[in-house]
Amino acid sequence: MRRAAAFLVLLLCLYWTRAQGESGGVTGNDITQTEVQSDILGVIATSDQTNITPDIWAELKELRDMAIKHSVELSNSKSKMEKLEQENTAIQDRLTASESNNAVLETRMNTSENEVEELKRQNADRPKVAFSLGLTDAGRIGPFNTDITLKFSKVFTNFGQAYSPTTGLFTAPVRGVYYFSFNIMDQRKNVWTGVYLYHNDKRLLLNDDYNDEHANNRISNSLALQLEKGDLVYMVLPAHRSVFDDANDHTTFNGFLLFPL
Template structure:
């Protein structure tokens, strides 16, 4: 009987320790920034071509946790230093044209997405992981002479989220 009582006491002590660890993990998780966005471009159809490059401004909000993407400027701004994942998909409704969309980190072009559509509109997707500092910006640029297309079917969109803080 004494042995069972001792085992019960030991088990209760381990249970309390584990309960404290769970509560600590919950506190740590609650302190982590919640950063994710997903935006569609427009319901208006074709955007471009323009005589100069433009920053694409995605206006259809699917999610914007942390309010990290600004649809008025087209800029994602990193709220914390960390590793971030970005992806985008575009379509151009025209044929026999080039479509060039670039992803910028601050003022540096870090990802190019080129396509030449010959027979029908083609969808192009691209993605990457970037290490960002707090305050860094990421955005998409539509190259001069290129266009993209979007409507209520959400063909053209831009996504990003924090993988983990550093």
């Protein structure tokens, strides 16, 4: 197409040169030829645009589409990066919170361990005092004409060795509050049974009862006492009273330290 246009231009130039040489100037034909030349040049331009411009626009359109595509991809990538940064920030916040919680838990654990160690130390320093005793396997004891101290000879437990089976006396090893309890029995009919509980020389309790024809009379009691170091606690069989015990341990005496003071 471009070659055909060039050929037409060449013909026009030859024709126009010949006409000008014959007339010696510009005529109406020259104007017509000029217009024709312009028309032909327009055709050439149009022809060039027809052949070249669509290709350029297609390439520009392709470049534009590629730019738009890359812009969208870049925008998506930016959004993904922002999302990842947000997730990373959230993870870091969780890690920070977990570290804080771990620090709190570790502090609590250390505090608990210290408290346990302190309790162990206090427990180790605290005197261990407890006893549980049976009276005898001999059966009936009493009645006597005078009061006698009962000597519980069967020792089940005697932590701290504060009770003496030989004397029947409990001696407080430390100042504190102690708990004591006892059970007594007499299986005979028509007799009195009973005991006293003494603190030093002071009689605290008297528990007695008359065994009628049904026999097997039982008595029990308990109390808490504040004792000074060296104080004595013991049980006494009153005059004209009796108790009974055998291998079944019907008559017992028990005590232990509640807490020191």
